[in-house]
Amino acid sequence: MSSTEVLGARRPVVLRRAPSPWLAPWRFVRRYPLFPAIIWGAVIVFAIASPLIAPADPFRQVLTDRLQPPAWSEGGSMKHVLGTDHLGRDVFSRIVYGSRVTVTVVLLTVTASAATGTFVGMLAGYFGGTVDALLMRAVDFQIALPALLFGVMLSSVLEPGLRNVVVIIVLFTWASFARLVRAEVLSLRERDYVLLARAAGAGWVRIFVKHLFPGVLNTVMVLATLEVSVVIIFESSLSFLGLGIVPPTVSWGAMLAEGREYMSVAWWLVTIPGLAIFSVALAGNLFGDWLRDTLDPHLRRSA
């Protein structure tokens, strides 16, 4: 930076440097959600067409083929592109099948918690008064609870498995939707079109569906996208601890936990499932950022 620059001038007297050509790929990534689209596209295709894509049965154990490294690594072969685990199961096939858990959990939890949170937020914002006070205390309380801690405790007393994982995650994610939607509804309900609808005798259900919901939809969608990574990390943390999705169902978190024992001899057993979780979460965040900038620029700073 040159010394002639005026630090913090509102209209930049600042002579901003020409954008570096080296950073062009970075700017491209920021402008278009290409990376998230590719990653999520792949994961969804994996989940829907797992039997077609997976080269092997994800449960088939071939003990003579155990701990084979990935194809590009020394000693690896194209037979097992991402290598095999300690029981000789094909890692790539397990990643493909594991995507089913990820996609299912994300779809169910994000939809359920967005729906619950939106409804609660609308009730609180629209009716105000005691309803608002009570619902918002519940929201505050949920946000004050350390999610992972109580998630771990709750899942330890419930049967492990998909259904309970979804229930637990929804319990700990709906409140942020409620808080945000309530804030939006507080201003929406004073708008002329809402007041007119009320004057015309529309009931609250109609006002919620026809007038308030379209107004909060953008915000909810942005938050829902940003919640994707939270949900994925939550699910995989529980599964990693053996408290979420448990074998025989294939999940990336549980794969990581199993691979952990063999880390010193088989780096890929930890690296690859972790990379899968990481890139799906990252794609979620990037897509959320992009969506926020596109749909709802005034949210830009708050999140």
Next chain:
Amino acid sequence: MRRYLLLRLLQSLLTILLVVMVVFLIARIAGDPVTLLVTFDASQSDINRLKQELGLADPLPQQFVRFLTDAARGDFGISFRTNRPAMQEVLSRVPASAQLAGFALLISLAISIPLGVLAAVTRGSLVDVIARFFALVGQAAPNFWVGLMLIFLFSVRFGWFPTGGRGGLDHMFLPALTLGTSASASLTRLTRSAMLDVINSDFVTMARAKGLPRRTVIFKHALRNALIPVVTILGVRVGVLISGSVIVETIFAWPGVGRLIIQAINVSDFPVVQAAITLTATSIVLANFLTDIVYMFIDPRIRYVRS
């Protein structure tokens, strides 16, 4: 101001009360504690007598009041595993956890504040891009994966650090770095955006116009104000950090409360789980309360507006 403080204190106490209630209810979902205490050939009348003795036949609200009064005295029962009081088990692990969490917080502050400031001041530069990239990556990487990768690289491959356990500074470095990753990422993002806001305000322009040196403006005028939102979020981050210790301590075999929780869960040692979760959740609520107080002191506006 005093009223605000009192109100916040009451709110925190209420939250703690609710925390204890949730812990109590979850423990009841787990099923009848009696079935864990009796042998499989116990007769129904034996079970009923034991229930009477332990007060488990009383109505639920009455049981809760008793649980609460016991909890207030730190009495969560006896650990099934070691036969020592559950709270004592937990308290013996607290120093290790506090040490790790404290060090993790220090590391994340040491990374995020300088990086955030530098990124904001050199907006659009390579440093800025690196900072934003780090913020994105750090928030998307699950800490169990980060931890295992660090162990793989620095302990298994290079042998620079021990793979786990508690000992000197070298034992603490990798777990603390892991635990602090997501906090560092989000704090970097926040410091950067808070700095950018402040840099664009009139008083900073004014300070520059007066001819104050750049350094003074950045550190004295801009940073001190940019830290206000950072401190607010810090309370939330401390909560996330403490719950993250459940995973990080497990991975690094760090003998703290987080690992104790998982160990106790694995052997269904409910008194210890309850004691540990209650204590941890309470400390998180208190951390949030303290943050609010600190916030009040560093930002005089709050004191006037809220009281």
